[in-house]
Amino acid sequence: MRRIGIIGVGEIGKAIVEGLLSGGGASPEVFLSPRGARVAGELSERFEDVQVCADNQEVVDRSELVVIAVRRQDHHEALAGLKVDDDKTVVSLMAGVAIDDVRRTLATGAPIVRAIPLPAVRERRSVTVTCPSHPAVDALFEHLGGAMSVADENAFNVFSALTGTLTAHYAYLATLTSWATRHGIAPDVADQYVRCLFQNVGRSLNDESRPLHQLAAVHETPQGNNERIRTTWFDPANAAALGEALDGLLADLK
Missing domain, CATH: 1.10.3730 (ProC C-terminal domain-like fold)
Structure with a gap:
């Protein structure tokens, strides 16, 4: 994926950007939502391939792969009204929000993958659990330290609980x-x-x-x-x- 968007630029969103752009070699273009404006602005100053968009819809429109990294209690508000074409790929980092819930909120037929990246992705040293397996998403997290795909959301939730320790x-x-x-x-x-x-x-x-x-x-x-x-x-x-x-x-x- 050459164009990656991130909606919700908190600690994990920041770590993903740093992992993607700090290791040298070819880098993707990264489009950030204005949510988390201070962090987004800092990243755009540090990395020439990072741009802060006017709103979440612009993030979606300019990206091939869209990472949703907002808190689960905020996701309806943050995602309401977004138009996500079916040729996009959506990666949800929201713990406790099922794929069906994300699909209903976005009203999209695009592939939706859940993932649990940890802060060590900034150093490309963290294995990220994904569900279900998707070639583009797994390739993204392999680049950030490794991907571990599980077949169903029940197993995914067990791994999500483990991160709570x-x-x-x-x-x-x-x-x-x-x-x-x-x-x-x-x-x-x-x-x-x-x-x-x-x-x-x-x-x-x-x-x-x-x-x-x-x-x-x-x-x-x-x-x-x-x-x-x-x-x-x-x-x-x-x-x-x-x-x-x-x-x-x-x-x-x-």
């Missing part, structure tokens, strides 16, 4: 830092050590020869420190509570 992970790390600070460690030193500790965990995830439960096992010794925290804090009740939270989120996404 990201900030809980950051909060967990912040809690560790706060605990160390309460025990006399300087905040910047605690922050540095916790970051280093879990960056190493991240690198170990590159070992795809072993499933995650085996990676956990090889990082602890019987009756050692890691086993103690895992079994006393992340106990069956804690694990069940996490599962219940994910079940509730999944029900809402459906």
Whole structure:
């Protein structure tokens, strides 16, 4: 696709633009909606292939592939009245908004694909789940780090729920830092050590020869420190509570 439009230029929209245009080589033309004017304006100043359009209809008209990245509670207002010809391709990044809902709102026969890009697409290091598979959309996200297509929206919603755990992970790390600070460690030193500790965990995830439960096992010794925290804090009740939270989120996404 040589002409890509983005309606809703928030963090993910910005990351897609940066991933598309920061890596060198041939770049597509990118057309941005005025929604998120500050970010859109900044991107148009940084990249010569980026243009901010007057309205959402102009984004659609000038693009071959249209990415919709507005919040789900705003999508009826943002998309109402848009005319999308059947030869366009629509990519919806809206969690909890089914393809049929998007199609009714846009009243179009164009292909509609759902996707879950993460901020790391700006570095072309994030695998993006798509549904259903579409050659142009999968090629776009392969360029941004990889595409993982699933056949139906039930499976897609499970992956969408999993992404809802990201900030809980950051909060967990912040809690560790706060605990160390309460025990006399300087905040910047605690922050540095916790970051280093879990960056190493991240690198170990590159070992795809072993499933995650085996990676956990090889990082602890019987009756050692890691086993103690895992079994006393992340106990069956804690694990069940996490599962219940994910079940509730999944029900809402459906």
